[in-house]
Amino acid sequence: MLDAVLIHQCADPSLKPAIVEQFIAKAGSQDPLVVTVRSGNRVVLVPKPTTPEEALALIRDNLGRNTVRVGLTQYPAGLGIVEAGQLKSDMVEPCENIRMGTTLFAKVFRIVSKWYGNPTAKEVLPQVMDDAVLAWQTGYFEGVAVFRAEDPGQEKVTRPATAGSQESENGADPNEDNTAPATATDTVASDPNKAGIRIDLSGIRARP
Template sequence: MIDAALIQQCADPRLSVEIVQKFVEEVGAADHLTVTVKSGDRTYAVPHPKTAEEAMELTQKYIGQVVVRVGLTQYPAGLGVADKSQLSMGLFDPCENLKMGTALFGKIYRIVTKWYGHPRPEAFDDAIWSYGTGVFEGERVFYSDDPGDVKVAEPKAVDDEQIDSERADGSNETAEAGEGPSEPPFKDEDPNKASIRIDLSGIKAHNTDPKTAGQ
């Protein structure tokens, strides 16, 4: 679990400690230097950076062609930049990454809650999904306006007995999220259609589809 002191110091103050903890638990990485490279439902095996400089080099290598998520909150690395040279080393600073990630998630959570009309526990799950895909109700939610003062629900606690029950009957299984824009394209182009082309043939892709995993 992420340190509460780091949350108090760095996270978006509009979100409670419990929401931030649950958010990082759902989408985050244990290592602040983690770089995740994805295309559609495939996650590519890339070298794990040992320094922030290595993490930046890896990010710049793949940004603009495939989806790149970085740091504690797996923040979409290309959001708000027009060129890879504009990427900030703050992406790999635990405090700065937490600040950016929780601010983005908080906006999305408020958008989803407003759509529901009032705070609901399932809005949190929908917001997590939208954070991962960049899409909510067909809209590119990363670029949507923040609705402002919207009260959100605290994430519902699930006890061990309920988890075991759901696993037994399969009711907790979810479909793989559909592919959608999860970071901004450079120069208003789809990142999968960008002019920069890279050869991914030398890295191994892991199929993350739960329906076909292990086959």
């Protein structure tokens, strides 16, 4: 289980620790150096990095060609990156990875919660959480590219179930689109949603 102190010090303050724990348990990893590489719907076997430098080299080798997730939160490594040289090793540093990952997941959670009508009924909340995790893993929710979508609000998420009214203390959104034009390869690297369309989404259940 993730250290509670680490969650308190590093996680996005708009998420309750219980949500962060569920998020990482369902979508993340217990190894801060883990790098997951996917090509289409298959996992690419890569050497297990033992240092942040090795992890960074592995990310650089695959960014632009495959979908790359990294660290405790399995953060989409290509988000906001136009070229591999912009990558920094702190992406796999536990606290920084949790900060980046939970900030982005908080937005995804708000997008899903809004679609459900910001429900408060306890029986609905697990479904919201499950769909938010699925959206994190695929990059999409109801056809919306969640990593690039506009944040529906900076409300406080006070329980795994709902969003409150207090604004998040997030600063500038690190997940906004770059304004500079990109090549086809750059687009894959900078937008995991573009790479994510190669993931097999056939298992996602249909909605009424």
